[in-house]
Amino acid sequence: MLGKVMKHEFIDTGRLLWPMNLALLGCGGLGMLVCSLLDYREVTDALILIAVFLLYGLSCFAIMITEMVYLSVRFYKSMFGSESYLTHALPVSNKVVFNGKLLTAAIWNFIAEILFFGSVFGIGFFLGRALIGEIRLEEVIDPAAVTVEQLTDIRIPQLFFWSMLVLLVGCFSGYLMIFTSMAIGQLFEKHKILGAVGTYVVLYLLEQVISTVTVTVLTVRAMGSYDGEVIMTGIYGPMMTISFVLMLIMSVALYVAGLYLCDKKLNIT
Template structure:
């Protein structure tokens, strides 16, 4: 049943996102060409003298445009995640979803998995669009990175198996982090649903409340970890130790996000199972 539910959730989410995923890199591509053209234009010595610092202004404009595009993509993703849960389960559409012969956890997990997938794709599309914009607008960025790699990074980073394991762990941390952020919003909305009136306000208050609790727990855990770990852990003096410490930190973050996901899921599922009130 979970697969069937996901089929419908994916269908409803992809309708809005697929055009955006196609549009974002296309816009970046067009933008990069026009920026490249403008840069070349300003590189004309006569015009350059007339325009003065035109090039750097263009770079700033480009940066701002890129930031705006990424923020837009993120805001839309977040709004959509919230709206699909709120309208899809807690408003009229919930009448349909909660009368289907499926378990409540399946409804929640289906929403969470599709939202995580959509968010991750949006992030990848955002990064990809940014790369197109950066790389194609001007060759300077590629040159700068090549210079940085050759002169600094290649000495610092050893690309061995542990490096790739860490890259993989980092990707898992990002995915789990995205899922736990989504579940955080779900748990807040489920708690808001318990309010007799002003459910939206209740959800916002719950969101802040949960954030405070999470940060307190995080601080306590960090303090405990600090005392538990041997002192050598904090005196990194070799690349191998740095890699090992990175792996451990990434594993720790994965564990923390997984715990958040489980707790938020249980809160959401229990409330919607035991206290559902679609008035």
């Protein structure tokens, strides 16, 4: 049944999200094209480049925000709004429905993130080539790898793996916070949407406070050392691990809460 739920979620959301992701791809492609065609020594070309970068940044931001808002509204309408009367009449457990919607949102988020980071990397590559001529990737990557290793005590393949893992969990955690806030909002007798927004703000602030406290504690501990290099390694290495663990714990807690509320405390009034 999870497959069926996801199939129809993709059909429903795909009508808007496929074109939006294509637009994201188009923005990246346009940025790369402009970077490879312009001559930056010319003032006009440099101005065009700045305008294109601004447009690219704003477009990516707008597309990703629109995707997030659209998926959140769809979740609300189909789980708690008018369409919920059909959703919850299906012979599918509420857990499966919740999982199907969460997985679909996370997959769309992952696609958008990959397209975004891919295009940033592509634009960086073409820009670098235009500014300093033909680039050999090793010449850029090797010194960067050494710097990263000095700062974090993590090798590049490990860092890539970590980044992908963080990206993947991040795709879930963002929507988990939204979906679970909506489920908590349903517990309010009145002003359910306002309750959901308020819950989201509180959860977001809580997450920020926990992260900030953790980083501060790590920094203070690392400051005990006099060696500059050790200070940096002492901060960045554990900070990445702890941030990831915190995100994972928060995601699991939100998942359990969201699933429980949608399954056991459903109140479509």
